[in-house]
Amino acid sequence: MVKILEGLRIVEGSAFVAAPLAGMTLAQMGADVIRFDRIRGGLDNGRWPVTDKGRSLFWAGLNKGKRSLAVDMTTPRGQEIVTRLICEPGEGKGIFLTNLRVRGWMDYPALKQHRPDLIMMSVTGDRSGGPQVDYTVNPAVGFPMATGPEGSAGPVGHVLPAWDCITGQQAALGILAAERHRRLTGNGQLVELALKDMALAMLGNLGIIAEVTVNNYDRPKMGNSLYGAYAQDFVCKGGGRVIVVALTQRQWDNLKAVTHTQVAFEELAVKLGVNLNLEGARFEHRHAITQVLKPFFDIRAVEEFEAAFNERSVTWARYRTFAQAVREDPDISVDNPMFSMLEHPGIGTYLTPGNPIAFSDAERIAPVRAPSLGENTDEILSGIGYSDGEIANLHDDLIVAGPR
Incomplete structure (x- = not known):
């Protein structure tokens, strides 16, 4: 956690990926992020993956560095607590992050009356x-209709929730932009970000909308090729699988040099009547290029060329499963300063990432575990003015929950 946002407080009512990721991103840069949930837990309290005892590794991963308040929001007293927390006066406070369907007392007009x-x-x-x-x-x-083996027909969904991840980062950015605006003008505001709009924006940003509109082209499936340049996967001797990429001229030259195919590609360019130094030409003739490169990989195991590829700065990677990546990649280890071995109560000790951004003028601090549900209830209530007696009564009346 880098404490570059120390002094900023965000109250989060959320579930699943995008909003919790936004809150965690800010927490890992030093903001005080307080997540409130129902006493029995939020919608993602048991989200997979889980341990054999049912503890959510998902929760532990996306709520690191936050504080947790468990409260019954169906009651007027619970609603008062959440409202008081969100709208507490003070510099750097009065920021609410949510992806819940807020209505009535918790919508923007209602909360704005208090701050x-x-x-x-x-x-x-x-x-x-x-x-x-x-x-x-x-x-x-x-x-999904453009993903999958070339010539196949069915859609292929992606295991990575890309739009959730991008939306989470954009939501964090939106909060910081609105907070800067408030410091300059004194004005707060409602900031809205739709998951689908995020996907549509990227559809346009990547040129795909224009490609359909201007070129009248609906991109088909192309397997593991890189659209508009050259990339291909190869099965090596012994069964290992790699991908090589030649997007830039340097990448193309390095790949030819290390596979000793310069002459073969000069001959191929003459035969095809094209300039293979152009990335578009490499894409259009990707199958012919693959046929030239394939014999190199057919007779070599990955271990026989990986040192040469790295020395020559070839852009390449092994295909790994998640388990292989965790076991084999030195970047997924404490050698990477982003990671620490961290104990998560009720789960165990495992490699845990902190903030991936490195600031030159702020210390990178080790990641902080996610709280258990309601772990910080009493300190949060005390911090917004509830007395010890009032807190005890709230527990007795089942308005709040958490360790006493």
């Missing part, structure tokens, strides 16, 4: 407030 300069970041499914998740947005915008 006129409130900043509220609302992450929604689509721009109309409809329910969407990454696994519905992705098919809707077209990516």
Whole structure:
């Protein structure tokens, strides 16, 4: 955790990926992020993956560095607690992050009555407030129909919730932008970000909307090729699989040199009548290029060329499973300053990432574990003015929960 955002406090009411990721991103840069949940736990309290005892590794991963308040929001007293927490006066406070369907007492107009300069970041499914998740947005915008083996017909969904991840980062950015605006003008605001809009924006940013509109081209499946340049996967002797990439001229030259195929590619370029130094030409003639490179990999195990590839700065990678990556990649270890071995109560000790951003003028601090549900309830209530007796009564009346 880098404490570059120390003094900033965000109250988070959230579930699943995008909003919790936004909160964790800010927490890992030093903001005080308080997550409130129902007493029995939020929607993602038991989200897979889980341990054999049912503890959510998902929760532990996306709530690092936060504090946890467990409260019954169906009661007026519980609603008062959450409102008081969100709207507490003070510099750097009055910031609310949510992707819940807030209505009535917890919507922006209602909360703004208690703090006129409130900043509220609302992450929604689509721009109309409809329910969407990454696994519905992705098919809707077209990516699964362009993913999969060349010539295949069925859609291929992606295991990575990309739009959730990007939306989480954009939500964190939106909060910081709104907070800067408030410091300059004194004005808070409602900031809205829809998961589907994030996907649609990237569809346009990557040129795909223009490609359909201007070129009248609907991109088909291309397997593991790199659209517009050269990349291909190869099965090596012994069964290992790698991918090589030649997007730039330097990458192309390095790949030819280390595979001793310069002359073969000069001959291929003459035969095809094209300049293979152009990345578009490499894409268009990717199958012919692959046939030249394939014999190199057919007769060599990965271990026989990996040192040469690295020395020559070839852009390449092994294909690994998650387990292989964790076991084999030195970047997934404490050698990488982003990682620490951290104990997570009820789960165990395992390699845990902190903030991936390195600031030259702020210390990188080891990651802080996620709280258990309601772990910080009493200190949070005390911090917003509840007395010890009032806190005890709230526990007795089952308005709040957590360790006493």
